[in-house]
């Protein structure tokens with residue numbers, strides 16, 4: 414039995430912003446993967462756009478790693494983030510093989526507005542002005558939305574098409590769930606000692622990530 418997780422400030426924020434959290438983690442695009450009605454042109458759009466997103470996410474995670482090395486008193490923070498960075502290496506290879514499988518040529522994919530907005534947000538988060546606890550909250554939220562969304566596509570009763578279970582397993586697997594829970598614990602620990610201003614920033618950043626994720630799913634569903 415796993416220990417029940419302590420309820421921290423992030424859970425309080427998720428309760429407060431439940432409707433946008435649900436929009437991000439149970440979006441119509443994700444639900445369509447789960448019920449098998451997904452339009453494959455939408456999936457191909459998502460694949461191309463997400464490949465570009467992930468390429469921009471790598472320097473963001475690298476930045477989180479540097480900050481974990483320099484600013485965290487806990488040696489395990491660096492190990493958790495390093496694990497995330499290592500899995501991005503596999504992920505990029507996975508995207509490339511999916512790209513050939515679905516005949517999506519990444520070299521011709523143009524980032525759409527939702528993608529550009531998200532990448533601009535990631536760049537802003539890399540500023541030294543952003544507190545460690547705030548960047549950790551953003552990092553957790555980005556990973557957790559994918560974990561929750563794709564795990565839903567694998568839950569009992571799913572009709573997820575066989576050719577899409579690879580994508581769902583990538584973020585919906587148990588290892589990724591545990592990794593997200595480790596990142597959440599780091600963020601919670603940092604937030605316990607944060608000032609009121611920093612807490613307000615972290616809550617804003619959490620909501621902003623959820624909005625960006627909803628827009629990203631919307632863009633994918635648009636399917637061009």
Ligand SMILES: Cc1ncc(CNC=O)c(N)n1
Nearest residue numbers: 463466467470555556559629
């Ligand atoms: C738009 C978006 N959000 C989160 C993730 C998950 N993190 C790394 O893969 C992702 N791939 N794409």
